[in-house]
Amino acid sequence: MVDSRLTARQDHLLTALREADSELSGQDLHARLRHSERPMGLATVYRHLRQLQQRGLVRCRHLPSGEALFAPTERDDHHLTCVDCGTTRLLAHCPVHAVELTDQDTGGFQALFHTLEFFGLCPDCQRRQGRA
Amino acid sequence: MVDSRLTARQDHLLTALREADSELSGQDLHARLRHSERPMGLATVYRHLRQLQQRGLVRCRHLPSGEALFAPTERDDHHLTCVDCGTTRLLAHCPVHAVELTDQDTGGFQALFHTLEFFGLCPDCQRRQGRA
């Protein structure tokens, strides 16, 4: 195992993410920290996000638009995303009570986190397509 | 509902995807069709991939590298991906027997497909980090 302590900057970033009411993109985080007592360059934000992810402290998911959204792993949220307009809706409760991998599945991998995402068409886009 | 028939080109694309032994990126598909009897421009590949996705015929997932991989939805595969090197490993069997959403969850969305992905550290990267 690598050194398990976080640097001050990493901790700062993780705290910002935990205090946010929702997932944030790398750009969001950069903008948020921009005016804090200790700004953080974009490159550093992404560097630390990856390191936090490798420690299993942060998870990320990708929107259809391509941007990545980050959240602390202890927050076990799942989403339903529209494949047309990209709207995402937070599910009220996790549809899988416990997701576990067998040793045979992991095959030596050290499992850190998972993402479960649903995709569909939102009411607006269904209507719009029905019209077209 | 929109017209449920596929155009010849869309069908061509979907067939290529179904015949592939694994997921393919947009670039992969373009390269594959490049030398077929009927090449398809990159723009058209992406256009049709999105349309197929909106019909629920194709699903896509994003690698940490940012590239999107496409697969037919009837293939119900899940993966374990290394957050460091990006290696992905196909799980032998689905760890969730049935994933269902309640009406309350969907809230008017027309659910099309889902993705369940696991992330961790592969044996090689664990070793490499231990050394570093």
Next chain:
DNA sequence: ACCTGACTGAGAACCATTATCATCTCGGTC
């Protein structure tokens, strides 16, 4: 003070994806 190694960030580079727009295709119509 000096050295070393890790950390940082501005800006450039990268690259998958998307937008543009002129061209092509193919019905239906006269």
Next chain:
DNA sequence: GACCGAGATGATAATGGTTCTCAGTCAGGT
């Protein structure tokens, strides 16, 4: 058969999030 219009197509440019580069900074040890 010529014509027309709507949709489909693809070469190319543009976009934009993410990563890379590299010179500057900092901290700790000597």
